[in-house]
């Protein structure tokens with residue numbers, strides 16, 4: 001076997017090579033599991049950091065610093081003797097010669113491959129949605145959304161001619177849309193009257209558009225109703241049972257004909273794996289996801305696993321959430337261990353640990369598989385605790401805890417919203433992406 005400079009050096013080059021594509025929840029979990037396997041592990045990601053997506057809405061609403069929710073993949077891999085990281089954007093696979101093709105540099109050899117490249121926003125072909133709306137999928141996206149929203153508030157307070165009204169339209173009433181809407185409404189209600197006494201705070205509107213009749217569809221009806229009531233009380237304008245027909249440059253056209261002018265439209269509805277693995281030569285199914293068997297191996301490819309959001313398990317599509325990704329990554333790592341030991345692979349059984357969503361400060365809902373349901377303050381405490389524990393890295397845990405505590409105890413006067421630069425251009429066509 002030829003040596004490959006991408007793998008850890010100074011160790012046996014005859015060890016099997018496991019390549020993990022994507023350093024998200026699933027990828028990190030796979031690398032961690034593989035750390036006790038006698039193999040060389042190479043993690044590839046187009047970004048040099050892991051992103052904790054569940055808290056990106058906090059970055060987008062100025063509650064957390066971008067650095068609080070990311071963790072460098074080199075530091076992560078350096079914890080394990082057999083793991084290393086290479087920054088690479090994967091463009092395809094050469095299945096015959098067992099190589100991963102990358103945008104820049106040499107292809108990467110593998111004996112076993114774990115694909116955990118996640119998903120991206122699905123615009124469902126709605127005209128103008130991809131061009132004119134923003135997402136909070138990455139750190140850069142979240143910073144751009146934050147800067148756009150806060151800039152529009154600044155411009156409104158200054159009375160800049162030609163500036164759009166500080167209206168934020170959020171499309172999609174799932175957890176991301178609800179969390180974003182709740183956090184923005186609180187920012188508007190609590191912080192703005194103090195920070196912007198010259199601005200009539202009713203001008204800052206938060207409009208949440210959801211196609212079905214409820215927000216947070218997968219939750220029990222009682223919890224959904226509670227979330228809707230809490231959002232309305234915070235002044236979020238709910239447009240339930242309403243579709244988006246078009247996202248124009250300066251307004252969103254709704255299915256009932258209403259035109260909502262906006263400073264920012266945040267697209268938080270639906271995901272697809274299509275653009276992520278397009279052209280990789282893998283079997284794909286619903287949502288563009290890679291079809292895998294019961295053991296999470298890609299149909300017809302014995303040495304390739306797909307896990308996390310990107311995978312579509314045979315007869316049992318798993319929810320596209322953090323826990324299935326974490327458990328799936330661990331499972332794939334363990335199956336590589338079994339194969340190397342000559343043992344048969346095992347079926348992946350997802351253990352549902354429950355779901356939660358936060359509505360705002362001191363307010364959340366939690367639903368456990370046992371049927372236990374929590375709402376309000378106890379649910380929020382559970383939400384905070386789980387997110388702090390799941391974050392990668394102690395520094396991130398501490399800084400997130402400190403920032404959330406400031407928001408909790410110091411609102412409204414001590415509220416120090418994380419801001420970026422405000423462009424001079426009142427049309428605010430772009431947010432700065434660091």
Ligand SMILES: Cc1cc2nc3c(=O)[nH]c(=O)nc-3n(C[C@H](O)[C@H](O)[C@H](O)COP(=O)(O)OP(=O)(O)OC[C@H]3O[C@@H](n4cnc5c(N)ncnc54)[C@H](O)[C@@H]3O)c2cc1C
Nearest residue numbers: 022024025026046053054090117118308309320321322325
């Ligand atoms: C805003 C938001 C909020 C969320 N909130 C919650 C929540 O509260 N609770 C919950 O359980 N889930 C939540 N989710 C879903 C959860 O984040 C995902 O289910 C989870 O991240 C999936 O993990 P993954 O490892 O499959 O993919 P990801 O975490 O998306 O990781 C994929 C990785 O692959 C890399 N990658 C992609 N393409 C390439 C390529 N071509 N080359 C190289 N690298 C590539 C990406 O850079 C990324 O690092 C949220 C998602 C979002 C977007």
